[in-house]
Amino acid sequence: MTLQEIVAELNLMCLTNPCDFSAIEVKSGYASDLLSCVMAGARHHGVWITLQSHSNVVAVAALLELSAVIITEGARPSQDAIDKANEERVNLFLTDKSTFWVVGKLWEMGVRDS
Amino acid sequence: MIPPLIVRTALERGINLLAITDHNASANVEAVSKAARGSALTVLPGMEVQTREEIHMLCLFDTLEQLSAWQQQVDKHLPKMENNPGLFGEQFVVDETGEFIRRETQLLLASTRMTLEEAAAWVDALGGLAIPAHIDRKAFSLIANLGLVPEGAPFAALEITRHTTPAQVRRQFPQIGDWPLVQSGDAHRLDEITGPLVLTMEAPTVAELRLALRNCAGRSAWLRQDVISDEYQEGSFPFSPFQQGESKR
Numbered sequence: 300m301t302l303q304e305i306v307a308e309l310n311l312m313c314l315t316n317p318c319d320f321s322a323i324e325v326k327s328g329y330a331s332d333l334l335s336c337v338m339a340g341a342r343h344h345g346v347w348i349t350l351q352s353h354s355n356v357v358a359v360a361a362l363l364e365l366s367a368v369i370i371t372e373g374a375r376p377s378q379d380a381i382d383k384a385n386e387e388r389v390n391l392f393l394t395d396k397s398t399f400w401v402v403g404k405l406w407e408m409g410v411r412d413s
Numbered sequence: 414m415i416p417p418l419i420v421r422t423a424l425e426r427g428i429n430l431l432a433i434t435d436h437n438a439s440a441n442v443e444a445v446s447k448a449a450r451g452s453a454l455t456v457l458p459g460m461e462v463q464t465r466e467e468i469h470m471l472c473l474f475d476t477l478e479q480l481s482a483w484q485q486q487v488d489k490h491l492p493k494m495e496n497n498p499g500l501f502g503e504q505f506v507v508d509e510t511g512e513f514i515r516r517e518t519q520l521l522l523a524s525t526r527m528t529l530e531e532a533a534a535w536v537d538a539l540g541g542l543a544i545p546a547h548i549d550r551k552a553f554s555l556i557a558n559l560g561l562v563p564e565g566a567p568f569a570a571l572e573i574t575r576h577t578t579p580a581q582v583r584r585q586f587p588q589i590g591d592w593p594l595v596q597s598g599d600a601h602r603l604d605e606i607t608g609p610l611v612l613t614m615e616a617p618t619v620a621e622l623r624l625a626l627r628n629c630a631g632r633s634a635w636l637r638q639d640v641i642s643d644e645y646q647e648g649s650f651p652f653s654p655f656q657q658g659e660s661k662r
Contacts, residue, residue, distance in 0.1 A: 353559055
């Protein structure tokens with residue numbers, strides 16, 4: 300599953316400078332709003348779904364080299380966080396949908412490794 | 414945990430500086446201050462605010478006026494919900510003798526809509542100290558919720574629970590770097606009141622405390638390990654801020 304397909308299917312808003320999402324393969328996902336759990340539990344290169352929008356989300360995503368972070372329930376991060384994400388080349392997406400909905404969709408699409 | 418008993422217990426345990434930090438609330442601070450009048454105990458007005466990221470942060474001030482200004486800011490950012498005493502316990506406001514004054518109807522256990530940095534900046538601007546609370550806990554903690562200490566936040570120190578040691582916390586969470594650590598009783602009941610933090614200061618004020626926490630200008634802070642008890646279990650956090658008269662040192 301490419302990030303491009305996910306962005307299109309879930310109608311995600313890209314908050315950072317877009318790159319070639321069709322070249323990014325996504326196999327695994329992780330959902331949590333506790334960043335300590337994400338640091339311990341998320342797989343490298345996976346996608347992370349959270350409603351946490353603090354700038355530390357960017358730091359953790361960069362640390363784990365995640366393919367994308369999907370921030371749910373319209374919890375828009377600050378411009379500083381978005382700038383930091385661009386610097387760190389972290390792909391940040393926003394949706395008004397809930398974490399439950401996003402995870403359900405990803406599962407349906409075949410992203411099932413966790 | 415009524416004000417005269419808090420004061421008596423603190424004094425019995427050799428404590429002469431105590432902060433009252435109820436959850437998103439400050440209505441009981443004045444009563445404890447009054448109960449401590451004429452005694453050797455200084456009461457710092459404070460609060461444990463819950464930020465948007467569900468992080469608990471201690472806010473310490475010198476005066477009730479500063480605390481009142483901070484409370485107004487917190488109230489503006491709390492969701493307007495009524496407490497359900499059946500679910501969350503009573504939220505009593507009492508006087509200095511412990512007599513019932515009123516019930517707080519606003520639900521206090523919720524998160525405010527302020528971010529951690531916004532809240533810390535407000536407290537700092539009011540002349541107070543912002544100290545993220547019990548960072549070694551698995552919930553409501555800076556490290557659990559945000560993983561790292563955000564750069565440039567105006568914290569005076571980080572607080573650890575009485576169930577660990579500074580050395581252990583620094584090993585467990587190397588990401589805290591060289592942030593000063595304070596340890597508190599986080600007392601929700603009388604028997605939990607404990608005073609591990611030993612401060613050398615000119616006066617019991619926030620400005621002096623700020624210096625002591627950095628061990629500068631001849632002030633100092635160190636932690637006694639011999640007064641720490643270990644009877645608490647993760648998950649025993651009482652929901653109601655006032656149910657047992659939450660206060661901490």
